[in-house]
Amino acid sequence: MPSSLWQGSLWRQGWGAQLLALAAGGLAVGGFSPFDLWPLPLISSALLYLLLYPLAPREALWRGFAYGLGLFGAGTSWVYVSIHQFGAASMPLAAFLTLLFCACMSILFIAPFAWSYSQLRRHFPGSIALSLIAFIGLWVLFEWSRTWLLTGFPWLLWGYALIDTPLSAWAPVSGVFGLSLLLVAGGALIAQWIISRRPRRALVLGSAGWLGALLLSIPLAGHQWTQPASPALTVALVQPAIPQLMKWREGFLQETLQHLEQLTAPHWDADIILWPENAIPAFQHRMQPYLQQLDAQAKTTHTSLISGIPIYRKAISGEATFHNGITSLGEGEGDYLKQKLVPFGEYVPLQSLLRGLIAFFDLPMSNFARGPADQPLLQAGPYQLAPLICYEVVYPDLVASMGARSDILLTISNDTWFGASIGPHQHLQMARMRALENGRYLIRATNDGITTLVDPMGRLMDQLPQFETGVLRGSVQAMQGITPYGRTGSWPLIVLISVLLGLVVVLKRR
Numbered sequence: 001m002p003s004s005l006w007q008g009s010l011w012r013q014g015w016g017a018q019l020l021a022l023a024a025g026g027l028a029v030g031g032f033s034p035f036d037l038w039p040l041p042l043i044s045s046a047l048l049y050l051l052l053y054p055l056a057p058r059e060a061l062w063r064g065f066a067y068g069l070g071l072f073g074a075g076t077s078w079v080y081v082s083i084h085q086f087g088a089a090s091m092p093l094a095a096f097l098t099l100l101f102c103a104c105m106s107i108l109f110i111a112p113f114a115w116s117y118s119q120l121r122r123h124f125p126g127s128i129a130l131s132l133i134a135f136i137g138l139w140v141l142f143e144w145s146r147t148w149l150l151t152g153f154p155w156l157l158w159g160y161a162l163i164d165t166p167l168s169a170w171a172p173v174s175g176v177f178g179l180s181l182l183l184v185a186g187g188a189l190i191a192q193w194i195i196s197r198r199p200r201r202a203l204v205l206g207s208a209g210w211l212g213a214l215l216l217s218i219p220l221a222g223h224q225w226t227q228p229a230s231p232a233l234t235v236a237l238v239q240p241a242i243p244q245l246m247k248w249r250e251g252f253l254q255e256t257l258q259h260l261e262q263l264t265a266p267h268w269d270a271d272i273i274l275w276p277e278n279a280i281p282a283f284q285h286r287m288q289p290y291l292q293q294l295d296a297q298a299k300t301t302h303t304s305l306i307s308g309i310p311i312y313r314k315a316i317s318g319e320a321t322f323h324n325g326i327t328s329l330g331e332g333e334g335d336y337l338k339q340k341l342v343p344f345g346e347y348v349p350l351q352s353l354l355r356g357l358i359a360f361f362d363l364p365m366s367n368f369a370r371g372p373a374d375q376p377l378l379q380a381g382p383y384q385l386a387p388l389i390c391y392e393v394v395y396p397d398l399v400a401s402m403g404a405r406s407d408i409l410l411t412i413s414n415d416t417w418f419g420a421s422i423g424p425h426q427h428l429q430m431a432r433m434r435a436l437e438n439g440r441y442l443i444r445a446t447n448d449g450i451t452t453l454v455d456p457m458g459r460l461m462d463q464l465p466q467f468e469t470g471v472l473r474g475s476v477q478a479m480q481g482i483t484p485y486g487r488t489g490s491w492p493l494i495v496l497i498s499v500l501l502g503l504v505v506v507l508k509r510r
Contacts, residue, residue, distance in 0.1 A: 172439055393413075
């Protein structure tokens with residue numbers, strides 16, 4: 001792109017620039033599964049840098065909002081499927097609620113990023129280094145904020161696009177946010193070369209550093225951070241493919257259980273059998289005779305049967321709470337209560353106002369409570385399994401804290417809510433990153449796909465087709481050792497970025 005084109009009015013003002021920002025945000029989604037075109041977020045980052053560079057903070061706020069609307073509008077379009085197809089909302093209402101969700105995400109995360117960057121950059125109009133540091137650092141910091149602000153929504157983090165590239169070797173060291181830094185840095189450097197038109201010291205040094213990170217990924221890729229600590233363990237992952245509208249229907253429970261039993265029957269010789277999220281659609285305390293029967297069967301065959309099931313708990317205060325849970329039977333032991341809940345799917349914010357307005361706010365099992373943070377891991381024979389239910393696998397630091405104590409990562413899900421959208425593919429991509437970050441095998445059972453086995457390098461070993469009934473059988477190993485990321489989580493990178501941005505702020509004040 002010629003520099004004269006960047007200097008034109010297209011980048012500076014008017015609806016043309018806003019529409020270009022909207023398109024640039026949507027373009028980035030092509031870097032994630034199922035498209036996996038990783039250069040697209042790189043190009044998108046470069047476009048955003050060019051679109052924000054000439055703007056004052058107030059203009060940048062609106063430019064960032066348009067970019068975020070494109071990003072979340074294209075990247076989380078599966079929200080519409082959940083609301084319309086399974087929440088019984090009309091097409092216009094579902095479209096409006098989806099648009100509202102995407103606008104809120106942009107207002108919370110992308111627009112403030114753009115405003116903050118412009119606020120810092122305008123005080124250093126001639127400093128390429130400070131402009132690059134501000135853009136890259138703020139992007140990663142705002143990505144990280146998506147893991148905790150308002151319970152978090154860490155979807156579409158840039159680093160996921162690099163999972164099948166040589167740069168993925170940095171994931172066990174820096175986590176997904178380190179990969180995000182590398183990708184956004186590449187885009188910002190490309191854009192700054194376009195703006196500067198000639199070599200500048202900061203540009204040359206920055207580009208050399210990026211190429212150095214690429215070269216270092218070669219020896220990193222050959223390093224084994226974790227090692228096998230057991231013989232091969234046979235696992236059988238059950239994908240029952242029960243229609244979502246039937247799952248919670250009164251009178252369908254017995255048919256569901258018989259279906260699960262028929263799928264499981266040929267696989268009682270496996271070391272671990274895994275049923276998906278809420279595979280047993282009835283509360284644990286009401287299913288004790290049935291669970292005792294399964295427990296006895298699993299002990300006879302020396303098998304650990306692990307299943308998703310709703311769990312009732314009564315607090316010391318006498319208050320009853322209901323949880324999305326997992327239970328381990330036979331050679332296994334322990335229950336787990338989900339910590340990270342999906343808004344509107346598992347709990348309804350402001351429910352006194354929203355309950356009853358539309359069917360979407362009254363979905364089955366949408367009144368769960370959050371499980372405690374200090375829960376023990378599940379047992380499967382002598383092995384420790386880090387249990388993650390659906391949405392939890394997208395939280396990098398949560399998985400790192402559990403993964404460091406585990407031998408194998410386990411996740412169950414019900415991606416039926418996403419329908420035939422891009423959602424299940426994005427979800428699987430994030431699960432693969434957790435295996436790579438922690439150097440652990442990951443076993444994943446879902447109701448109707450995508451059920452998979454993932455190795456400690458984040459590679460797919462095998463998977464079942466979506467929307468088909470089946471059992472995925474394979475072998476995994478318990479792993480010992482901890483990756484650098486598993487030991488520290490995201491904190492070293494976040495602290496380093498915060499310090500650098502703090503220095504920029506200090507310089508600004510001077």
